[in-house]
Amino acid sequence: MFDWLGFRKGLPLWWSYRLNRHRKPVVEDIFEGIAQTRIDLLNSWCREYWGHLDRLRRQVESYVMDTRGEADIASYAPYFEAVMDRGSDFSELLLLDDQGVVVHSTYSLHIGRQHSWESPMFLGIQHAQQGGPCLFGPYADPLTSQIGPSTSKFHDEMTLLYITPIIRPDERVFLLCGRVPNDVLGDLIQRESGHVYPDSGDNYLFMAKPVLNKHIAPGTALSRSRFEDFTFTHGENLKDGVKTDWGIVKVKEHTELELMFTDPATGKLHPGVASTIANGSNLFVEFPGYSDYRHIPVIGKGVTFQLPHCPDVWGLMCEGDLEEVYRIRGVHLRIIRLYAWITVISALLGSVLIGLAANYGGAAWAGIAALIWILFTGWSGRLILSRYGTSPVVDGLHIIHEFIRKVAEGQGDLTQRLPLSEFANDELKEITKWINNFIDSQEGIISQVKLATLDVDGSQKLLSVNTSSSEKSTHRVKNKIDDMISGTLNQLKDIDSARDVAQQMSTTLMALEQTASNQIAVAQTEVANIGDKMKQIQDKVLETNRTISAFLVSTQKITDFLQVIREISAQTNLLALNASIEAARVGEHGKGFSIVASEIRKLADMTVNSATVINETITGIQQNASVALTSMEEGNLAVTEGARLVNATVEVLRDAGQQDSVRLQVVNDMVKLIEQVAVVSIQNRKISSDVEKTVHELMSDMFTVRNASTSVEVITNSLLQLVNQFQLTDKRRR
Structure with missing residues (x-):
């Protein structure tokens, strides 16, 4: 009947449960509501801070996209500070390059540090570089403790890290990160002053299914337990140790990652956590409950969930001691x-x-x-x-x-709470608890409204400044556009004049082209006639050249004949000498023959002399003929060059005619282009008029926006006055 509790502990609890068993549906609704409220709160908070980081990413992306890598840090540093002001739970915002080096950080001592494989945040960096935005953690990082807290009163080195990538055109991946002390999560789900069961109500997170952080076993605590910082009713805490019959439950440094939600009697995950992990949800509010890590009977609601961009599946337990939940005496x-x-x-x-x-x-x-x-x-x-x-x-x-x-x-004092100690354990105390919870929720809402109002007020002031600046810029733009329109009108006049001049130039060029064409045609005819004459001269020179060459050949033959004659004269002279000798030997009878021989010898001498003279004459003729042949060859070359020049002249004249045609075509194209420019200019004139009209409308809109901005400022001030009527707990952020 009393199960694992035993008779001594079980009987009073059973009696309390029996007396209030009619409250079981109410208790179920209470735990369902607590669990759902905490899940919604966590998701809303997570989406809000992803929104902060995404806006910052868009603001600095244009600087990081500078492919030269020369973005001026001073240009986007103010954006980091603005997000730090709005996202108060951030303790640091930082930008990492593709080598894991901190390019910029709101914590100046962090700049320049490289996060390689041994860094505690390396696993999250690696996932973000490959898979997109990542909510990484919780993990222990001494730098978080060094930087200091953001909004949580309790602070240590446990960290939650928002990481979103920025991919540059050169495919280098930069990472924009937001550091949140993990104790912020504990504050979100605990809300000490709003606990329905203040003596025992402990809402905590645990690992349900590790996907990225595979080193964290299911059932491991992921948020700080409220029993770690001396809030346990009976004075015990997990730092000093919670005593059980099976030993002391104690953590050395952090509740997170050190505490496993196991039953000390069995060493196994306690049934609430185990059932939540197995089924995704678990609700148990009946006697005898189940044993928690203190071996105390508890009841409550467990549920699993995933925060945006968190690869791991987490679990949330909303528990209360069975004795406290059912201790009511109506x-x-x-x-x-x-x-x-x-x-x-x-x-x-x-x-x-x-x-x-x-x-x-x-x-x-x-x-x-x-x-x-x-x-x-x-x-x-x-x-x-x-x-x-x-x-x-x-x-x-x-x-x-x-x-x-x-x-x-x-005057809306939301810092007050009803003293639970002045009420017995009856319906009035239950009402008191819920009134305190309601006031706590209202304080949280009003705090958020106040922060949002301050944010709106800051944005409104910035809008007012920007509106004023935009109005001045609009006036400057209007003046520049007026100057542009005036210049455009002057350009239109110049273009019209240029079009008229171009048309006149085109007509003149056409006339000049016609005259030049006629003259070139006549010149081509004359040059063609010259070419024909040069051809005839070239033919005559070639013919004369051939005749002289033939004459030289003939004179060479005459020289050969003269050589034969000299040889014959020499033989004749020798025969005449022999004849004279023979005539002298014969005596008187050979005297007549001797005279004949003497005459023949004289004739031979004369022939030799004549041949010599002829040979000298022929030699002179050959020399003169050679000179004439050389001159004729040079003349032939000159005539050939003349013919070539004539042909070249013909080509030049032909090209000149063609170039004139090309020039005329270019002029025509230029005229057409000017006409097109004139058409475009007419269009620009209309566009300029439209722009001028638009600028006037913009100025009117800016005036309206300025008036609206002033109205918003008045409304915001009124809202601030209304919100400031509520007195809130000091430094409460949510």
């Missing part, structure tokens, strides 16, 4: 119990008193005693019921009434 039960005791005691004492009176004084005294006792019992019963029955209820209602009245009419 007003009705208390009054009935008190009335029963009064009745029993009154009946016992009355019967004794009446019996004594009847025994000693008879029936009359017995009646008098009964009347007196009834009056006394009624009067004292009223006092007892009033003091111990209705008065505590009325006093409690009066306290609640005064509290609500002060909150409602006391």
Whole structure:
């Protein structure tokens, strides 16, 4: 019946559960509501801070996209500071290059540090470089403790890191990161002043399914337990150790990653966590509950979920001690119990008193005693019921009434809470808990509204400044556009003049082209005639050249003949000499023959002399003919060169005619281009007019925006005045 609790511990818990078993549906709704509220709160918070980081990414992306890598850090550093102001839970914003080097950080000592494989944040960096935005953690990083807290009062080195990539055109991946102390998560889900079960209610996160952080086992704590910082009702905490019959449950440094939600009696995950991991959800609010890591019976709701861009699946447990949840003793039960005791005691004492009176004084005294006792019992019963029955209820209602009245009419003081210690464990204490929870929620909402109002006020002031600057810029733009339109009109006039001049130039060029064409045609004809004459001269020179060459050949033959004649004369002279010798030897009879021989010898000498003279003459003729041949060859070369020049002249004249045609075509094209420019200029004139009209409309809109900005400023100031009427806990951020 009492299961693992045993009789001594189980009986009072069973009795409390039996007395309040009708409250089971209410308790289920309470835990369902707590769990869903915390899940919604975590998701809303996570999306808000992704939004902060995404806006910052868009603001600095144009600088990081500078492919030269020469972005001026001073240009985008103010954006980091602005996001730090709005995202108050961030303790640091930083930018990493593709080598893991910190290019910029709101914590100056971090700039220049390289995060390689040994860095605690390397696993998240690697995932973001390959898979996009990543919510990494929690993980231990000493730098988080060194930087200091953001909004959480409790602070250590446990860290949650937002990482989003920026991919440059050269495919280098930069990473924009936001550091959040992990204790912010604990504050989000705990909300100490709003706990429905302040003695035990512990909302905590644990690992359900590790995907990126595979080194974290399922069932490992991911958020700080409220029992780590001396908030446990009985004075124990996890740093000093929580005592159980199976030993002391204690952490050395951090609740996160050190604490496993196991039953110390079995060493296994306690059933609530195990069932949540297995089924994705678990609700158990019945006796005897299940054992937590302190071996205390608890009940509650467990659910698994994933935050945006978080690869791992987390679990959330909303628990309460079974004893606290069902310890309620209702007003009705208390009054009935008190009335029963009064009745029993009154009946016992009355019967004794009446019996004594009847025994000693008879029936009359017995009646008098009964009347007196009834009056006394009624009067004292009223006092007892009033003091111990209705008065505590009325006093409690009066306290609640005064509290609500002060909150409602006391200038919105949301720092007040109802003192739970002044209420018994009845319905009034339950109402008090929920009123405190309601006020706590309202304070959180008003705090967010106040922050949002301040943000709107800052944005409004910035908008007002930007509007004023834009208005001035618009006036400057208008003046520049007026100058542009004036210049455009002057350009249109110049273009019209240029078009007229171009048309006149085209007509003149056409006339010049026609005249030049006629002259070139005549020149081509004359040059062609010259070419023909040069051809004829070239033919005559070639023919003369051939004749001289033939003449030289003939004179060479004459020289050969003369050589033969000289040889014949030499032989004749020799024969005449022989004849003279023979005639002298014969004597008188040979005397006539000797005369003939003498004459023949003279004739031979004359022939030789004549041949010599002829040979000299022929030699002179050959020399002169050679000179003439050389001159004729040079003349032939000159005639050939002349013919070539004539042909070249013909080509030049032909090209000149063609170039004139090309020039004319170019001029025509230029005229057409100018006409097109004129058409475009006419269009530009219309566009300029439209731009001028648009600028006037823009100025009107800017004036309207300025008026609207002023109205928003007035509304924002009114809203701030309204919000400032509420008194909030100091430094409360949510």
